[in-house]
Amino acid sequence: MKKTKQRPAPLPGPRQAMREKPMVATVYVLLRFSVILVMVAQFFNKNFENVFLCVLTLILLLLPAILERSLRIQLPDTLEIIILLFIYAAEILGEIREFYTTFQGWDTMLHTLNGFLCAAIGFSLVDLFNRNERFSLSLSPLFMAIVAFCFSMTIGVLWEFFECTMDQLFFLDMQKDAIVNTIGSVMLDPTGGQTPIVVRGITDVILVTEQGNIPLGLGGYLDIGLLDTMKDLAVNFVGAVVFSIIGYFYVKSRGEGRFARRFIPRVEKSDGPETKNETQQPRQE
Structure with a gap:
Protein backbone atom coordinates (compact mmCIF):
# COMPACT_ATOMS: atom_id res chain seq x y z
CA MET A 1 0.00 0.00 0.00
CA LYS A 2 1.41 3.34 -1.06
CA LYS A 3 2.22 5.65 1.80
CA THR A 4 0.85 9.15 1.65
CA LYS A 5 3.32 11.85 2.47
CA GLN A 6 2.35 13.70 5.61
CA ARG A 7 1.91 17.37 5.02
CA PRO A 8 3.24 19.88 7.50
CA ALA A 9 0.77 21.62 9.72
CA PRO A 10 -0.54 24.94 8.38
CA LEU A 11 1.25 28.03 9.54
CA PRO A 12 -0.55 30.38 11.91
CA GLY A 13 -2.39 33.34 10.42
CA PRO A 14 -1.42 36.97 11.04
CA ARG A 15 -3.76 37.40 14.03
CA GLN A 16 -2.54 34.23 15.70
CA ALA A 17 1.05 35.22 15.00
CA MET A 18 0.45 38.59 16.67
CA ARG A 19 -0.94 36.82 19.74
CA GLU A 20 2.08 34.53 19.87
CA LYS A 21 4.54 37.41 19.39
CA PRO A 22 3.05 40.43 21.17
CA MET A 23 6.35 42.28 21.47
CA VAL A 24 7.17 41.84 17.77
CA ALA A 25 3.64 42.84 16.81
CA THR A 26 3.85 46.00 18.93
CA VAL A 27 7.17 47.06 17.38
CA TYR A 28 5.87 46.30 13.89
CA VAL A 29 2.67 48.34 14.35
CA LEU A 30 4.52 51.32 15.84
CA LEU A 31 7.12 51.38 13.08
CA ARG A 32 4.52 50.97 10.35
CA PHE A 33 2.41 53.80 11.82
CA SER A 34 5.50 56.03 11.99
CA VAL A 35 6.43 55.28 8.37
CA ILE A 36 2.89 56.13 7.22
CA LEU A 37 3.04 59.48 9.05
CA VAL A 38 6.39 60.28 7.43
CA MET A 39 5.04 59.26 4.02
CA VAL A 40 2.04 61.58 4.35
CA ALA A 41 4.28 64.46 5.41
CA GLN A 42 6.64 63.85 2.48
CA PHE A 43 3.69 63.70 0.08
CA PHE A 44 2.41 67.11 1.16
CA ASN A 45 5.97 68.44 0.88
CA LYS A 46 5.97 67.11 -2.70
CA ASN A 47 9.07 65.06 -1.98
CA PHE A 48 7.94 62.08 -4.02
CA GLU A 49 11.32 60.36 -3.91
CA ASN A 50 10.95 60.03 -0.14
CA VAL A 51 7.36 58.87 -0.61
CA PHE A 52 8.65 56.00 -2.72
CA LEU A 53 11.26 55.27 -0.05
CA CYS A 54 8.49 55.06 2.56
CA VAL A 55 6.54 52.62 0.38
CA LEU A 56 9.67 50.53 -0.01
CA THR A 57 10.14 50.57 3.76
CA LEU A 58 6.58 49.34 4.34
CA ILE A 59 7.29 46.44 1.98
CA LEU A 60 10.61 45.64 3.66
CA LEU A 61 8.93 45.55 7.08
CA LEU A 62 6.89 42.60 5.79
CA LEU A 63 9.99 40.56 4.93
CA PRO A 64 10.34 38.72 8.27
CA ALA A 65 6.74 37.50 8.13
CA ILE A 66 7.09 36.55 4.46
CA LEU A 67 10.26 34.58 5.16
CA GLU A 68 8.60 32.75 8.03
CA ARG A 69 5.66 31.66 5.91
CA SER A 70 7.59 30.84 2.73
CA LEU A 71 10.48 28.97 4.40
CA ARG A 72 8.32 27.51 7.17
CA ILE A 73 10.62 28.74 9.90
CA GLN A 74 10.09 30.62 13.12
CA LEU A 75 12.23 33.70 13.67
CA PRO A 76 13.21 34.41 17.28
CA ASP A 77 11.62 37.56 18.64
CA THR A 78 14.98 39.24 19.23
CA LEU A 79 16.15 38.66 15.66
CA GLU A 80 12.85 39.80 14.15
CA ILE A 81 12.73 43.01 16.21
CA ILE A 82 16.34 43.86 15.32
CA ILE A 83 15.59 43.33 11.61
CA LEU A 84 12.56 45.65 11.82
CA LEU A 85 14.52 48.32 13.69
CA PHE A 86 17.42 47.98 11.25
CA ILE A 87 15.15 48.61 8.26
CA TYR A 88 13.58 51.64 9.95
CA ALA A 89 16.95 53.04 11.06
CA ALA A 90 18.48 52.65 7.59
CA GLU A 91 15.63 53.93 5.43
CA ILE A 92 13.60 56.40 7.52
CA LEU A 93 16.12 57.71 10.04
CA GLY A 94 19.20 57.34 7.87
CA GLU A 95 17.90 58.55 4.50
CA ILE A 96 14.83 60.71 5.13
CA ARG A 97 15.80 62.12 8.54
CA GLU A 98 19.42 62.42 7.33
CA PHE A 99 20.97 60.64 10.31
CA TYR A 100 23.81 59.50 8.03
CA THR A 101 25.12 63.07 7.89
CA THR A 102 23.82 64.29 11.26
CA PHE A 103 25.39 61.51 13.32
CA GLN A 104 28.87 60.57 12.18
CA GLY A 105 28.75 56.99 13.48
CA TRP A 106 25.27 56.12 12.23
CA ASP A 107 26.43 54.45 9.02
CA THR A 108 29.21 52.61 10.86
CA MET A 109 26.76 51.29 13.46
CA LEU A 110 24.36 50.01 10.81
CA HIS A 111 27.09 48.31 8.77
CA THR A 112 28.39 46.58 11.89
CA LEU A 113 24.89 45.39 12.72
CA ASN A 114 24.42 44.33 9.09
CA GLY A 115 27.51 42.14 9.29
CA PHE A 171 25.60 60.54 -8.65
CA LEU A 172 23.75 59.74 -5.41
CA ASP A 173 26.92 59.76 -3.28
CA MET A 174 25.87 56.60 -1.45
CA GLN A 175 29.59 55.99 -0.85
CA LYS A 176 30.05 59.02 1.34
CA ASP A 177 33.16 61.08 0.60
CA ALA A 178 35.88 61.84 3.14
CA ILE A 179 38.30 64.73 3.65
CA VAL A 180 42.00 63.83 3.86
CA ASN A 181 45.03 66.08 4.21
CA THR A 182 47.68 63.76 2.79
CA ILE A 183 47.66 61.77 -0.44
CA GLY A 184 50.13 59.58 -2.28
CA SER A 185 49.78 58.73 -5.97
CA VAL A 186 51.96 57.38 -8.78
CA MET A 187 49.98 59.60 -11.16
CA LEU A 188 51.92 62.55 -9.75
CA ASP A 189 55.28 61.00 -10.65
CA PRO A 190 56.81 63.48 -13.18
CA THR A 191 58.78 60.65 -14.83
CA GLY A 192 55.63 58.64 -15.49
CA GLY A 193 57.00 55.78 -13.38
CA GLN A 194 55.61 53.86 -10.42
CA THR A 195 57.05 56.03 -7.64
CA PRO A 196 54.22 57.38 -5.43
CA ILE A 197 54.52 61.12 -4.82
CA VAL A 198 53.27 62.11 -1.36
CA VAL A 199 51.59 65.48 -0.88
CA ARG A 200 51.06 66.57 2.73
CA GLY A 201 49.29 69.44 4.41
CA ILE A 202 46.49 69.83 1.87
CA THR A 203 44.11 72.56 3.04
CA ASP A 204 41.88 73.00 -0.02
CA VAL A 205 41.12 71.72 -3.50
CA ILE A 206 40.28 73.95 -6.47
CA LEU A 207 38.18 72.51 -9.30
CA VAL A 208 39.05 73.81 -12.75
CA THR A 209 35.85 73.67 -14.83
CA GLU A 210 34.56 75.17 -18.04
CA GLN A 211 32.73 77.77 -15.96
CA GLY A 212 35.87 78.73 -14.06
CA ASN A 213 37.76 77.76 -10.91
CA ILE A 214 35.73 76.55 -7.93
CA PRO A 215 37.49 76.32 -4.54
CA LEU A 216 35.74 73.62 -2.50
CA GLY A 217 36.68 75.08 0.89
CA LEU A 218 36.46 71.67 2.59
CA GLY A 219 39.73 71.93 4.47
CA GLY A 220 41.48 69.16 2.56
CA TYR A 221 41.45 66.74 -0.36
CA LEU A 222 38.13 65.16 -1.33
CA ASP A 223 38.36 61.37 -1.21
CA ILE A 224 35.67 59.88 -3.47
CA GLY A 225 34.12 57.05 -1.46
CA LEU A 226 37.14 54.75 -1.07
CA LEU A 227 37.66 55.25 2.66
CA ASP A 228 33.91 54.92 3.30
Whole structure:
Protein backbone atom coordinates (compact mmCIF):
# COMPACT_ATOMS: atom_id res chain seq x y z
CA MET A 1 0.00 0.00 0.00
CA LYS A 2 1.41 3.34 -1.06
CA LYS A 3 2.22 5.65 1.80
CA THR A 4 0.85 9.15 1.65
CA LYS A 5 3.32 11.85 2.47
CA GLN A 6 2.35 13.70 5.61
CA ARG A 7 1.91 17.37 5.02
CA PRO A 8 3.24 19.88 7.50
CA ALA A 9 0.77 21.62 9.72
CA PRO A 10 -0.54 24.94 8.38
CA LEU A 11 1.25 28.03 9.54
CA PRO A 12 -0.55 30.38 11.91
CA GLY A 13 -2.39 33.34 10.42
CA PRO A 14 -1.42 36.97 11.04
CA ARG A 15 -3.76 37.40 14.03
CA GLN A 16 -2.54 34.23 15.70
CA ALA A 17 1.05 35.22 15.00
CA MET A 18 0.45 38.59 16.67
CA ARG A 19 -0.94 36.82 19.74
CA GLU A 20 2.08 34.53 19.87
CA LYS A 21 4.54 37.41 19.39
CA PRO A 22 3.05 40.43 21.17
CA MET A 23 6.35 42.28 21.47
CA VAL A 24 7.17 41.84 17.77
CA ALA A 25 3.64 42.84 16.81
CA THR A 26 3.85 46.00 18.93
CA VAL A 27 7.17 47.06 17.38
CA TYR A 28 5.87 46.30 13.89
CA VAL A 29 2.67 48.34 14.35
CA LEU A 30 4.52 51.32 15.84
CA LEU A 31 7.12 51.38 13.08
CA ARG A 32 4.52 50.97 10.35
CA PHE A 33 2.41 53.80 11.82
CA SER A 34 5.50 56.03 11.99
CA VAL A 35 6.43 55.28 8.37
CA ILE A 36 2.89 56.13 7.22
CA LEU A 37 3.04 59.48 9.05
CA VAL A 38 6.39 60.28 7.43
CA MET A 39 5.04 59.26 4.02
CA VAL A 40 2.04 61.58 4.35
CA ALA A 41 4.28 64.46 5.41
CA GLN A 42 6.64 63.85 2.48
CA PHE A 43 3.69 63.70 0.08
CA PHE A 44 2.41 67.11 1.16
CA ASN A 45 5.97 68.44 0.88
CA LYS A 46 5.97 67.11 -2.70
CA ASN A 47 9.07 65.06 -1.98
CA PHE A 48 7.94 62.08 -4.02
CA GLU A 49 11.32 60.36 -3.91
CA ASN A 50 10.95 60.03 -0.14
CA VAL A 51 7.36 58.87 -0.61
CA PHE A 52 8.65 56.00 -2.72
CA LEU A 53 11.26 55.27 -0.05
CA CYS A 54 8.49 55.06 2.56
CA VAL A 55 6.54 52.62 0.38
CA LEU A 56 9.67 50.53 -0.01
CA THR A 57 10.14 50.57 3.76
CA LEU A 58 6.58 49.34 4.34
CA ILE A 59 7.29 46.44 1.98
CA LEU A 60 10.61 45.64 3.66
CA LEU A 61 8.93 45.55 7.08
CA LEU A 62 6.89 42.60 5.79
CA LEU A 63 9.99 40.56 4.93
CA PRO A 64 10.34 38.72 8.27
CA ALA A 65 6.74 37.50 8.13
CA ILE A 66 7.09 36.55 4.46
CA LEU A 67 10.26 34.58 5.16
CA GLU A 68 8.60 32.75 8.03
CA ARG A 69 5.66 31.66 5.91
CA SER A 70 7.59 30.84 2.73
CA LEU A 71 10.48 28.97 4.40
CA ARG A 72 8.32 27.51 7.17
CA ILE A 73 10.62 28.74 9.90
CA GLN A 74 10.09 30.62 13.12
CA LEU A 75 12.23 33.70 13.67
CA PRO A 76 13.21 34.41 17.28
CA ASP A 77 11.62 37.56 18.64
CA THR A 78 14.98 39.24 19.23
CA LEU A 79 16.15 38.66 15.66
CA GLU A 80 12.85 39.80 14.15
CA ILE A 81 12.73 43.01 16.21
CA ILE A 82 16.34 43.86 15.32
CA ILE A 83 15.59 43.33 11.61
CA LEU A 84 12.56 45.65 11.82
CA LEU A 85 14.52 48.32 13.69
CA PHE A 86 17.42 47.98 11.25
CA ILE A 87 15.15 48.61 8.26
CA TYR A 88 13.58 51.64 9.95
CA ALA A 89 16.95 53.04 11.06
CA ALA A 90 18.48 52.65 7.59
CA GLU A 91 15.63 53.93 5.43
CA ILE A 92 13.60 56.40 7.52
CA LEU A 93 16.12 57.71 10.04
CA GLY A 94 19.20 57.34 7.87
CA GLU A 95 17.90 58.55 4.50
CA ILE A 96 14.83 60.71 5.13
CA ARG A 97 15.80 62.12 8.54
CA GLU A 98 19.42 62.42 7.33
CA PHE A 99 20.97 60.64 10.31
CA TYR A 100 23.81 59.50 8.03
CA THR A 101 25.12 63.07 7.89
CA THR A 102 23.82 64.29 11.26
CA PHE A 103 25.39 61.51 13.32
CA GLN A 104 28.87 60.57 12.18
CA GLY A 105 28.75 56.99 13.48
CA TRP A 106 25.27 56.12 12.23
CA ASP A 107 26.43 54.45 9.02
CA THR A 108 29.21 52.61 10.86
CA MET A 109 26.76 51.29 13.46
CA LEU A 110 24.36 50.01 10.81
CA HIS A 111 27.09 48.31 8.77
CA THR A 112 28.39 46.58 11.89
CA LEU A 113 24.89 45.39 12.72
CA ASN A 114 24.42 44.33 9.09
CA GLY A 115 27.51 42.14 9.29
CA PHE A 116 26.19 40.55 12.48
CA LEU A 117 22.68 39.96 11.07
CA CYS A 118 23.88 38.60 7.73
CA ALA A 119 26.18 36.17 9.53
CA ALA A 120 23.19 35.08 11.63
CA ILE A 121 21.10 34.55 8.49
CA GLY A 122 23.88 32.64 6.71
CA PHE A 123 24.48 30.50 9.77
CA SER A 124 20.77 29.82 10.12
CA LEU A 125 20.44 28.65 6.51
CA VAL A 126 23.27 26.17 6.91
CA ASP A 127 21.97 25.10 10.32
CA LEU A 128 18.51 24.41 8.90
CA PHE A 129 19.99 22.28 6.12
CA ASN A 130 22.21 20.51 8.62
CA ARG A 131 19.19 19.49 10.72
CA ASN A 132 16.80 18.63 7.90
CA GLU A 133 16.14 14.95 7.20
CA ARG A 134 15.92 15.58 3.45
CA PHE A 135 19.59 16.58 3.33
CA SER A 136 22.30 14.13 4.28
CA LEU A 137 24.60 16.75 5.74
CA SER A 138 26.69 16.57 8.88
CA LEU A 139 28.67 19.77 8.96
CA SER A 140 31.21 20.64 11.60
CA PRO A 141 30.75 23.76 13.77
CA LEU A 142 33.89 25.30 12.27
CA PHE A 143 32.64 24.84 8.71
CA MET A 144 29.26 26.37 9.60
CA ALA A 145 30.95 29.36 11.20
CA ILE A 146 33.13 29.88 8.11
CA VAL A 147 30.10 29.70 5.82
CA ALA A 148 28.25 32.24 7.97
CA PHE A 149 31.25 34.58 7.85
CA CYS A 150 31.63 34.24 4.06
CA PHE A 151 27.90 34.76 3.53
CA SER A 152 27.95 37.97 5.56
CA MET A 153 31.02 39.36 3.78
CA THR A 154 29.55 38.49 0.37
CA ILE A 155 26.39 40.44 1.17
CA GLY A 156 28.53 43.37 2.34
CA VAL A 157 30.57 43.35 -0.88
CA LEU A 158 27.46 43.13 -3.06
CA TRP A 159 25.99 46.13 -1.24
CA GLU A 160 29.15 48.14 -1.89
CA PHE A 161 28.89 47.16 -5.58
CA PHE A 162 25.33 48.50 -5.54
CA GLU A 163 26.38 51.78 -3.89
CA CYS A 164 29.20 52.27 -6.40
CA THR A 165 26.85 51.57 -9.33
CA MET A 166 24.28 54.09 -8.07
CA ASP A 167 27.01 56.70 -7.57
CA GLN A 168 28.39 56.19 -11.07
CA LEU A 169 25.01 56.20 -12.81
CA PHE A 170 22.97 58.69 -10.77
CA PHE A 171 25.60 60.54 -8.65
CA LEU A 172 23.75 59.74 -5.41
CA ASP A 173 26.92 59.76 -3.28
CA MET A 174 25.87 56.60 -1.45
CA GLN A 175 29.59 55.99 -0.85
CA LYS A 176 30.05 59.02 1.34
CA ASP A 177 33.16 61.08 0.60
CA ALA A 178 35.88 61.84 3.14
CA ILE A 179 38.30 64.73 3.65
CA VAL A 180 42.00 63.83 3.86
CA ASN A 181 45.03 66.08 4.21
CA THR A 182 47.68 63.76 2.79
CA ILE A 183 47.66 61.77 -0.44
CA GLY A 184 50.13 59.58 -2.28
CA SER A 185 49.78 58.73 -5.97
CA VAL A 186 51.96 57.38 -8.78
CA MET A 187 49.98 59.60 -11.16
CA LEU A 188 51.92 62.55 -9.75
CA ASP A 189 55.28 61.00 -10.65
CA PRO A 190 56.81 63.48 -13.18
CA THR A 191 58.78 60.65 -14.83
CA GLY A 192 55.63 58.64 -15.49
CA GLY A 193 57.00 55.78 -13.38
CA GLN A 194 55.61 53.86 -10.42
CA THR A 195 57.05 56.03 -7.64
CA PRO A 196 54.22 57.38 -5.43
CA ILE A 197 54.52 61.12 -4.82
CA VAL A 198 53.27 62.11 -1.36
CA VAL A 199 51.59 65.48 -0.88
CA ARG A 200 51.06 66.57 2.73
CA GLY A 201 49.29 69.44 4.41
CA ILE A 202 46.49 69.83 1.87
CA THR A 203 44.11 72.56 3.04
CA ASP A 204 41.88 73.00 -0.02
CA VAL A 205 41.12 71.72 -3.50
CA ILE A 206 40.28 73.95 -6.47
CA LEU A 207 38.18 72.51 -9.30
CA VAL A 208 39.05 73.81 -12.75
CA THR A 209 35.85 73.67 -14.83
CA GLU A 210 34.56 75.17 -18.04
CA GLN A 211 32.73 77.77 -15.96
CA GLY A 212 35.87 78.73 -14.06
CA ASN A 213 37.76 77.76 -10.91
CA ILE A 214 35.73 76.55 -7.93
CA PRO A 215 37.49 76.32 -4.54
CA LEU A 216 35.74 73.62 -2.50
CA GLY A 217 36.68 75.08 0.89
CA LEU A 218 36.46 71.67 2.59
CA GLY A 219 39.73 71.93 4.47
CA GLY A 220 41.48 69.16 2.56
CA TYR A 221 41.45 66.74 -0.36
CA LEU A 222 38.13 65.16 -1.33
CA ASP A 223 38.36 61.37 -1.21
CA ILE A 224 35.67 59.88 -3.47
CA GLY A 225 34.12 57.05 -1.46
CA LEU A 226 37.14 54.75 -1.07
CA LEU A 227 37.66 55.25 2.66
CA ASP A 228 33.91 54.92 3.30
CA THR A 229 33.79 51.62 1.40
CA MET A 230 36.78 50.17 3.26
CA LYS A 231 35.36 51.31 6.61
CA ASP A 232 32.00 49.70 5.81
CA LEU A 233 33.65 46.41 4.88
CA ALA A 234 35.86 46.55 7.99
CA VAL A 235 32.96 46.95 10.41
CA ASN A 236 30.96 44.35 8.45
CA PHE A 237 33.95 42.06 9.04
CA VAL A 238 33.77 42.74 12.79
CA GLY A 239 30.04 41.96 12.97
CA ALA A 240 30.47 38.80 10.90
CA VAL A 241 33.36 37.53 13.06
CA VAL A 242 31.44 38.17 16.28
CA PHE A 243 28.41 36.14 15.25
CA SER A 244 30.48 33.41 13.59
CA ILE A 245 32.22 32.84 16.93
CA ILE A 246 28.88 32.83 18.74
CA GLY A 247 27.42 30.38 16.21
CA TYR A 248 30.44 28.10 16.49
CA PHE A 249 30.03 27.63 20.22
CA TYR A 250 26.25 27.35 19.81
CA VAL A 251 26.65 24.29 17.56
CA LYS A 252 29.37 22.86 19.77
CA SER A 253 26.90 22.88 22.69
CA ARG A 254 23.58 22.37 20.89
CA GLY A 255 20.67 23.63 23.00
CA GLU A 256 22.79 25.44 25.59
CA GLY A 257 23.59 28.69 23.78
CA ARG A 258 20.87 30.96 25.14
CA PHE A 259 22.25 34.11 23.53
CA ALA A 260 22.76 32.57 20.08
CA ARG A 261 19.29 31.00 20.22
CA ARG A 262 17.82 34.51 20.09
CA PHE A 263 19.23 34.94 16.55
CA ILE A 264 18.88 31.48 14.99
CA PRO A 265 15.51 30.56 13.37
CA ARG A 266 13.83 27.27 14.13
CA VAL A 267 12.00 24.95 11.76
CA GLU A 268 8.22 24.99 12.14
CA LYS A 269 6.82 21.84 13.72
CA SER A 270 4.95 19.55 11.35
CA ASP A 271 2.83 16.39 11.48
CA GLY A 272 5.71 14.26 10.17
CA PRO A 273 9.41 14.07 10.91
CA GLU A 274 11.01 17.01 9.17
CA THR A 275 14.18 17.69 11.07
CA LYS A 276 16.88 15.82 12.84
CA ASN A 277 16.97 15.77 16.59
CA GLU A 278 17.64 19.27 17.89
CA THR A 279 20.16 17.94 20.35
CA GLN A 280 22.02 15.85 17.77
CA GLN A 281 25.67 16.86 17.91
CA PRO A 282 27.38 17.59 14.58
CA ARG A 283 30.91 16.44 13.95
CA GLN A 284 33.16 18.27 16.41
CA GLU A 285 36.27 20.21 15.52
